[in-house]
């Protein structure tokens with residue numbers, strides 16, 4: 761089963777994706793984590809990506825498409841995975857469809873975590889000192905939310921036509937939201 765968790769920065773994708781992946785015993789693929797690891801290791805991808813990440817901009821598709829393809833094609837994701845943090849652009853969404861389709865797979869469930877903007881800002885600001893991310897500055901947070909609206913939110917309309925998208929209110933407790941998701945997925 762392939763599940764995509766969509767939502768703005770701060771909507772809880774990482775938290776809920778982890779709970780869901782553990783329950784379904786599927787790998788979670790998180791492009792943000794992979795990129796942060798590349799930055800930390802100082803790889804060529806990391807060095808290039810850092811410039812965009814620190815500003816809250818998307819890492820260009822020219823750098824990210826190959827990475828997504830490699831991750832989604834890994835043997836451990838053969839029977840399913842939870843995708844967190846991608847696709848974020850139309851080109852990434854097309855690639856995901858193509859790579860899954862080549863194996864006779866598709867996105868089975870798309871969960872859209874809905875959280876009002878004021879709450880997103882509040883969460884991102886309050887986790888900033890805890891997580892120490894270089895893109896949790898007020899400026900980068902503003903950019904990340906704007907970039908989500910501009911580049912990623914249009915995917916909602918694209919996916920809505922498929923009938924596998926579910927809106928999940930993302931403002932309850934972590935347990936309540938996880939329970940909503942369990943009910944939607946059916947396990």
Ligand code: AMP
Pocket residue numbers: 769791792793795812813814816817818819820824844845846847848852895904
């Ligand atoms: P995230 O942890 O998902 O909020 O991602 C942190 C940052 O990593 C984003 O602001 C982007 O700069 C970069 N990033 C993560 N995933 C992607 C992606 N799929 N496409 C482009 N940039 C990404």
